[in-house]
Amino acid sequence: MRSVLEEASEILSGPIGSPKGRRRLAGLRRVEVSAVAETRSDTGEIERLRAALGERSLVLVGMMGAGKSSVGRRLAMKLQMPFADADVEIEKAAGMTIPEIFASRGESDFRDGERRVIARLLAEGPKVLATGGGAYMSAETRERVGRMGLSVWLKADADVLMRRVRKRSNRPLLKNPDPEGTLRRLIDERYPVYAHSDITVLSRDVPHDVVVGEIIDALAQRFSLDGAAE
């Protein structure tokens, strides 16, 4: 048996205003009708957001562990936009992992590659782009993001970030005897710069989709809900 959402999306993709569409809606129970209505307004809002973005990308910035990669992927799915993770693209281009790049070429080479990869990804067309935590510290990248995208800062406090990044050892900047001190120093350096982002959303320990929903709400508000681009 088909789910309500499958049924809803089939109706929505068909001629909903037609007599046939109306008959099908009338055949659904109340709970199903409200699911249809919700899906419909969701679909409309997402289309309006994409139209308001036009050729611009959504660029996620913020500290390591803020959720740029994991929330970004879900946000792209929700907005039905392509997704790219700058770190993954840098690894592909270099044929090495990020820890390997840092170890063999050093951070400054990594930053050069990061700038180039982000420029290419933004030039390729609108998408949701998760950047690495240091990328937005480049004035050139900030200027490019300002022209070709809309920046979204996923802001989180140090304790949340530390709990998250402790679980993996793939972040070379934190591979030292005092990762917590390093994280706090980077927060002090970077937060005033991240604060230039167009939109700020708090990343905390709630399901990823809650953060996705808040980004969408913030975007809708920025585009003044009815989708009129600024």
Ligand SMILES: Nc1ncnc2c1ncn2[C@@H]1O[C@H](COP(=O)(O)OP(=O)(O)O)[C@@H](O)[C@H]1O
């Ligand atoms: N809202 C959230 N709730 C719980 N865990 C989260 C949330 N956002 C991110 N995480 C987790 O934190 C870790 C780091 O997230 P990630 O997306 O890699 O961050 P970033 O790309 O900003 O460094 C991952 O394990 C991810 O699932």
Ligand SMILES: O=C(O)C1=C[C@@H](OP(=O)(O)O)[C@@H](O)[C@H](O)C1
């Ligand atoms: O903050 C940073 O300088 C870095 C963040 C990492 O990405 P995430 O923010 O996705 O962890 C990655 O680009 C690299 O390890 C450097």
Ligand SMILES: [Mg+2]
């Ligand atoms: Mg990431």
